[in-house]
Each structure stands twice: as C-alpha cells, then as structure tokens.
Amino acid sequence: MMYDIHIFVCTNERKNSTRRSCGEQHGLLLIEKLKESFAKYNINVRTRIQRSGCLGICDLGPTIAIYPEGTFYVNVQLEDVDELVRTHFVEKKKLERLLLTKHPKDV
Numbered sequence: 001m002m003y004d005i006h007i008f009v010c011t012n013e014r015k016n017s018t019r020r021s022c023g024e025q026h027g028l029l030l031i032e033k034l035k036e037s038f039a040k041y042n043i044n045v046r047t048r049i050q051r052s053g054c055l056g057i058c059d060l061g062p063t064i065a066i067y068p069e070g071t072f073y074v075n076v077q078l079e080d081v082d083e084l085v086r087t088h089f090v091e092k093k094k095l096e097r098l099l100l101t102k103h104p105k106d107v
C-alpha cells in the first residue's frame with residue numbers, strides 16, 4: 001500500500017559528542033505523540049510516521065520532515081505536537097513558528 005504522507009522524525013542519537021542530536025532530546029516520544037494527535041483529529045489520510053536518522057539540521061532540532069511536500073519543522077517540543085498536527089493537517093496551514101524557512105542544506 002502506498003502512503004499519501006510520510007512523516008520522518010529524527011531519532012538520531014549522537015552519544016559521547018558535544019553536538020546535540022534529536023534522539024537524545026525526545027525524538028521517540030515525538031512519534032508516539034504524533035500518532036496520538038493523528039488519532040485525536042481523526043485524520044483520514046494514509047500516513048506513515050516513522051523514525052529517521054539525522055536530517056542534517058541538528059542544532060535546530062528536534063526535527064521533523066513531511067514528505068512528499070518537503071516541509072521541515074524544527075525545535076519541535078512534545079507540547080507543540082497537537083498544534084502542529086491541527087494546523088498542518090486539519091487547517092492545512094503551515095505552523096510558522098516551527099517552520100524551517102531555509103533549504104535544509106543552507107542551515
């Protein structure tokens with residue numbers, strides 16, 4: 001079965017490093033929270049929410065990428081997830097305060 005939307009949640013852990021990484025913050029918990037919010041808002045699209053390796057925007061993380069549209073959200077905290085899901089997937093708007101506005105390669 002094809003999915004309409006893939007949400008990649010960075011859960012990369014970079015132990016023993018001074019560089020921050022999303023998995024050491026709350027990457028895995030974000031996946032659970034996203035799934036809860038999708039269920040809560042009864043979003044009826046074929047969506048796959050899955051863990052991902054580093055998305056290359058570590059300093060701004062925790063990072064989420066939504067495909068095929070190619071939208072990146074950064075600094076996503078657990079308490080942001082409900083608003084993010086409602087704004088992006090119910091209201092079909094971007095949640096500007098967490099939106100990555102540059103190309104990921106330019107961060």
Ligand code: FES
Pocket residue numbers: 010011012013020021022023053054055056057058059061062063
């Ligand atoms: S560790 Fe998450 S974007 Fe690099």
